[in-house]
Amino acid sequence: MTGGQERLSARLDEVTVAMESLTAMLDHQELDLGQMLQAVCEHVVGVVAGADMASITLVRDGVAETVASTDQRAVNFDREQYRIGDGPCLRAAETGAPVRVGVGAVADQWPQFASAADELGVASFLAAPLTVDGDMSGAMNLFGFGEHGFSDLEVKILELYTATVVFGLRSARRYFDAQELVAQLNRALETRSVIDQAKGILMAAHRITAEEAFQRLVKRSQDGNRKLYDVAAEFVAAVSSFT
Known part of the structure; x- marks a missing residue:
């Protein structure tokens, strides 16, 4: 094995170890997303040659924000892109393709960033897209102080x-969608329980059927232009106050 092959093998071993560590975090029952994203930034700076800073941009509902970074300077550069509305990370998020540029290309494509890049001492940029779903996209951003431009x-x-x-x-x-579904189901069960209570009270008091009791609640709801649950809850509370 040549020296170049040995170095490549060693780097791939580093990537493998990093992937195993991150996968273990994902397998944890209580996933701390912020911790995982921060760990990715720190891992990638240690493995990708020439990467001196890293950040992760997420775009939700058209609004971009930096959710993890290894350096405040990376956050500042991201925010400059968000302010202007364009740049390597936003271009990667929008097109779904990696953006790899040196400081010269940045000055040509985004002259607004030339001074910011100069102030930060950043000469190479690499942004890879994050395509999560129709509502969320983003990019993982690397910043290098050297003029290497990052390799393939x-x-x-x-x-x-x-x-x-x-x-x-x-x-x-x-996970969060499932939590919301459970919350919705719980709210539905609570609503049904209160309405059933109100129906039961009406059935006992007026010797009517369940359907007739339900229709009385519906009529009161429509007459007052109020939600059926609110009418039922108010009725149950009023009856309970007299018992």
């Missing part, structure tokens, strides 16, 4: 990390 290999390595981030974000969305 570094792009591929970063894409391995973005796959992990996307998986984590999708898992989190499913």
